[in-house]
Amino acid sequence: MDNPNLCGICGKPAAVRLDNPQRRLCADHFMKDAEERVFKAIDAENLINDGDRVLVGLSGGKDSTALILILSEYVKSHPDVKLIAVTIDEGIAEYREDTIKAAERLVEHTGVEHKVISFTELFGDTLDRLVADRKNLACSICGVLRRRSLTEAARRYSADRIATGHNLDDEAQSVLMNMLRGDRPSLIQDTSLGYEGHFVPRIKPLAVLSEKEIVTYIMLKGFYTPLPECPYATTALRMDARKIIGILEEKYPGTKLNIVKFRNGIREHVPCMPKGKPGTCRICGELTSGDVCMVCKVLNRDR
Ligand SMILES: [Zn+2]
Ligand SMILES: [Zn+2]
Structure with missing residues (x-):
């Protein structure tokens, strides 16, 4: 039953072993599991x-x-x-x-x-x-x-x-x-x-x-x-x-x-x-908690 080379669900060859939990899955079951x-x-x-x-x-x-x-x-x-x-x-x-x-x-x-x-x-x-x-x-x-x-x-x-x-x-x-x-x-x-x-x-x-x-x-x-x-x-x-x-x-x-x-x-x-409530940037008008937003700051628009 617990063959380390086989999928724990269908018994086909295992493609991956999940770390947590310790499970082995074939390709199809791995993709399904992730989804x-x-x-x-x-x-x-x-x-x-x-x-x-x-x-x-x-x-x-x-x-x-x-x-x-x-x-x-x-x-x-x-x-x-x-x-x-x-x-x-x-x-x-x-x-x-x-x-x-x-x-x-x-x-x-x-x-x-x-x-x-x-x-x-x-x-x-x-x-x-x-x-x-x-x-x-x-x-x-x-x-x-x-x-x-x-x-x-x-x-x-x-x-x-x-x-x-x-x-x-x-x-x-x-x-x-x-x-x-x-x-x-x-x-x-x-x-x-x-x-x-x-x-x-x-x-x-x-x-x-x-x-x-x-x-x-x-x-x-x-x-x-x-x-x-x-x-x-x-x-x-x-x-x-x-x-x-x-x-x-x-x-x-x-x-x-x-x-x-x-x-x-x-x-x-x-x-x-x-x-x-958030304020708005005085330069671009976008929402910001300060006076000038981060975008205007990194673009040096405030200088
Ligand atoms: Zn499988
Ligand atoms: Zn701005």
Whole structure:
């Protein structure tokens, strides 16, 4: 019965062994298991409601590839939910061209409507030029601008939700990074909720799957494409957090999940919504808790 080389459900040759719980599954049952775990999270946390228009951030990388494939399966049993894939073209030479091609192949396969929005169109220039004299800040500047781009896209295409491909590893790393920075507000504040009636909620349906499971899933689906690393991807703290959590997970399976559960537990007990009604940025008019929004700050519009 307990043959280590066979699927624990159907007895076919096992393709993968899940770390937690210790289960072996054939390719078909692994894909089904991954999809069902995401569907369960969507339903348990009401991430998507019938009739929603869900904007899916599709960079073409591994996480968003898994996200569009799994959500395309989800809408088969939820035909009232509409997906719109949006690729943000930041303007990063010798990087974005390949991933946009990968994204196009995916939308062709899934039949999801696809839009591309560029930093040049929204912010007047490519990321490469915007950060030319401050390359060390490129990653965080890009993050701020991408976030605004998705908000703008959600407005343009009347989306009710913005879905991003953050996985369990990303989430666990963020918790540890916030702790290491002593950044309690970021740890506690659930920015996905935003301000009631003012903000499109952000959802992370893949937060129940580890990076390893995501890579396995897209490989089994036949959509794994080795892509170039983003030339700016050098957040040192995240790399260290990744290493440390990797060591702990290896020794104590379930660590990643427990880190995220721990944070979610804190969020349930501590008020996490931003206080009061948001104000508007005096330069661009977007919602912000301060006088000038982050986008205007990183674009130096306030100087
Ligand atoms: Zn099986
Ligand atoms: Zn602004």
